[in-house]
Amino acid sequence: MDKRKLKFLLGLMTCAFALSALAPIAAEEETTSDTTQQTTTIQEDQSESNHNEEGDKSSFDHEDLYDITSRYGYDYDENYKPASSIVVDAESGQIIYGDNIDLERDPASLTKVMTAYLVFEAIEKGKISLDTRIVATENDRAISTIPDISNNKIVVGVEYPVRELLSLMLYPSSNVATIMLSHAISDTEANYIEMMNNKAKELGMTKTKFYNASGANISSFRGLYNPEGVEDLNNVTTARDFAILTYYFLKNYPKLLEFTKEPAVTTMEGTEVEETFYTLNYMIPGMKHGYFNVDGIKTGSSPTAQLNHLVTAKHGALRVIEVVMGVGDWWDYITSANYRSQYGNALLEKAYTEFKVETLLKAGEHVVDGQKIKIDKDIQVLTKGDKKPTYKLVGDEIVVENIIPTLTKNIQTNIYKVSKISEEKTTNSDSSKETTNVAVKTFDNESDSGTFIGWLKGLSQYPLLLAGLILTLSVLISGIIMATIQVFKKKD
Secondary structure, three states: OOHHHHHHHHHHHHHHHHHHHHHHHHHHHHHHHHHHHHHHHHHHHHHHHHHHHHOOHHHOOOOOHHHHHHHOOOOOOHHHOOOEEEEEEOOOOEEEEEEOOOOOEOOHHHHHHHHHHHHHHHHHOOOOOOOOEEEOOHHHHHHHOOOOOOOOOOOOOOEEEHHHHHHHHHOOOOHHHHHHHHHHHOOOHHHHHHHHHHHHHHHOOOOOEOOOOOOOOHHHHOOOOOOOOOOOOOOEEOHHHHHHHHHHHHHHOHHHHHHOOOOEEEEOOOOOOOEEEEOOOOOOOOOOOOOOOEEEEEEEEEOOOEEEEEEEEEEOOEEEEEEEEEEOOHHHHHHHHHHHHHHHHHHHHHHHHHEEEEEEEOOEEEEEOOEEEEEOOOEEEEEEOOEOOEEEEEOOEEEEEOOOOEOOOOOOOOEEEOEEEEOOOOOHHHOOOOOOOOOOEOOOOOOOOOOHHHHHHHHOOOHHHHHHHHHHHHHHHHHHHHHHHHHHHHHO
8 A cells, every 4th residue: 555545544544533532522511511600600609698798899899989089080088088888780789889888887867768768668558658647746846956966847736748758857857757757657666666677687788787767866866755775876887788778779669769859849838837958969960069860869977977878870771879988077067078979979980981781682582502482571781891791591580690799699680580482493484583592691692603613503502413423424434444445455
């Protein structure tokens, strides 16, 4: 046999060996991919659990606030830097930014947001309505005259509708309005404090403890408000916990924003106690540091808390929740309030510039993991730059593997119900419909369909079939080689 014939035979044998080797590799590759994905999911769940308990900084964006404020053109001063801050996607509960989010702080009048939540919950349960009238007592009038706490004018015997008391609580931060609302939904002041703490526990506010209804400690009321058996202490919470409270508030009772979005409000209009109040939230449009899309919620301040704010804003598809705590010095209120707003606006700029909501899967029919499904509503996800989540089909659910952690492991907004259409394989007749034939997929949907590579990729979804095809080809080629050898031997 001459050298040319020998080289030809060796080439054919090499091809056969290569094809045979590919069969187990092709089958193994699919298995390895699935195993990796499962491991990743477990690790992410464990990481999120640790994050939620320990506030692991590495799991979310914690860029220095000075850098953020400077980058977006706002003033900053180290003497007025917030002690803690957090920005959250209000839809998914994912943390856009965080700094000392689990640092325990005095919420001051942010406490009134919990009272507002319980009021809306009582309305939902039918205990009261927005039109329920609460008759002012002599004790209410006396509380309204205490100069050391924020209040409004109260006249004995006047009937105050719940909706007016909500405005009074949220705009001038009236402590007497807060106490009147608490009396409307609880039989005793001590029971009301228990209601607040039970609700905090229910929502997952693990580092929150309430000792009063309004943020002013019990002794501030000069004996006119005295929950029996409750210690005279400042309320305690964290930026994360109040973001959790606001997350559920906006989910359950978005009507709250009707009471917080205006720069000013006139209460008890047309009565002897009519008053007009400007919001203490300088970030509301129309105010000094108005940001064009801020529509809530509450500020708070005290000598122990310094200055806090809890705001929400929406731009495009993205609504965010922002909590800033411990700004400046209560005794230097005006300057501190200005810096509070500047830091707050800078964080909103960061959120809307660096993060966006994108459509992962459009409503309609898709093929995921070889299964034809129907999605009733667009699946939208939070993204940052090139960081894009993947997803997979698990039973009758699309599970999105989020790359941005959530406030708490109890918030699971990454699971979407789908309808399975059939178990039949997709045919060419379905080619006009949008399909996604992968086990784990991002929404970069460039397709190789119609090409040889695309054909191979399609076969890769059926590893056993591919392995069998490759093995068959290798046997066929080996047979051809052996026959060729016999022919050459005869000729030689």
